Amino acid sequence: MQQFPCPWCGHRAEGEFHYAGDAGIDRPDRTVDDKAWAHYLYFRRNAKGAAHELWIHSAGCGRWIVLSRDTVTHAVTGSEPMV
């Protein structure tokens, strides 16, 4: 079992966290066309390697965090509160 760092709780078992999608996806203005809206909803970078992801520490403090994680090695290199 891998341990993930929570900015609030320290290192905890990965099973306490749940993945919730890419970090840093901005909701576009509601006047954008269907293509731009679909891009926002569905199209993803799907990075091989370094990724920034939203996770929730659901079985811990319940806070949303941003994990810097490598999708090839699974190494977690950073963790910060979601702003």
Added chain:
Amino acid sequence: MNAVKRHYSGWSVLREGLRGQTGWTKAWHDRDPAPRYDVVIIGGGGHGLATAYYLAHTHGISRVAVIEKGWIGGGNTGRNTTIIRSNYFYPESAALYDLSVSLYEGLSRALNYNIMFSQRGMIEVAHSEAELEMMCRAANAMRINGVDIEIIDRDEVLRMAPILAPDLNVRWPVLGGQIQRRAGVARHDAVAWGYARAADSLGVHIIQNCEVTGFEIACGRVTAIETTRGRIVADRFGMAVAGHSSVLAGLAGFALPLQSYTLQAMVSEPVKPCLDVVVASSSHGAYVSQSDKGELVMGGNLDRCPSYAQRGNFPVTQSVVASLVEMFPSFASLKLMRQWGGIVDTSPDNSPILGPSPVEALYLNCGWGTGGFKAIPAGGTLFAHILATGRHHPISAPFDLTRFDSGATIDEGHAGVAH
């Protein structure tokens, strides 16, 4: 290397037995890339090889190359748990996956290669009254779509799989189930090798250890690809690279609505025959069948986060094993022999993407997620049609990439069926 036209039969096995097995030749040629083809297919898995075969066989286009960065069938085609079924909810999916099951039924003969398709049936177990009711709803939809689904009661489930725990006073008792009797398992390597051999004999070039490193794009159209074994020009390019679809699309300058996850599988030590049907449980998130070698082939849900690591992480391994031991208490005494992972490309609606890409002359076969193996013959048939004609087949049209813009998604993920 000698040519490969030889017909496999009982007679050829007998004759080679008498001649000391000296007359067998390699099943296909390992080619060097030519500078130019009509169609280049990127990805030598089941879908890529099947597409090449149908391009040559059905459409008469034989200047075709399949290029593969590793060895053919070494990705998800060789890593899945070999289940073939078509119990999907929506009419569009039923047409697609049922075409695939039908083609699988005749595939050994069509390819002159024994893919060992064993239509032993697959049971999806229901563990509560509510689950059984939803299962009946799904089964009714499937029957309207022409798929052979039956609801069976608890006694019939336990008769077909007597090693299932019969207890009623447990978390998830066996209350009934859904069966597709035409479903089953096949030899996954044989599917790749059979298509490769048949395509090769029709003149298709199979090029291994050849990775795409870039696309040459002029006026929005792909004209050539750069590979680790040189530049290749073609009229049309098809990509069938599963979990690495986003990486390849990135090289061509566009994004896809895909997320790559590890899907893991594992086998126990081999034991005597004890289970002659595929058993799956959505509540447990696990499924199992017994291989011809006697190993119990097991799998479950996707790993918990996106990944390009072909190994899988521990929490899901643990949950699959724990679930199956709860369903089949006798499995507790078995040792796990091997565990591995494949990288699957999941789409937002858990349906595949087939058709043109945002770049001209480059076509997509991706988004199969956890269910690519069962779809190989249909994926190959439809993708060959698209590459040969430049137009959709009626069955592939609903799976175009533009469905995400229009909102006409085919959401098998929320249809309450296994996908």
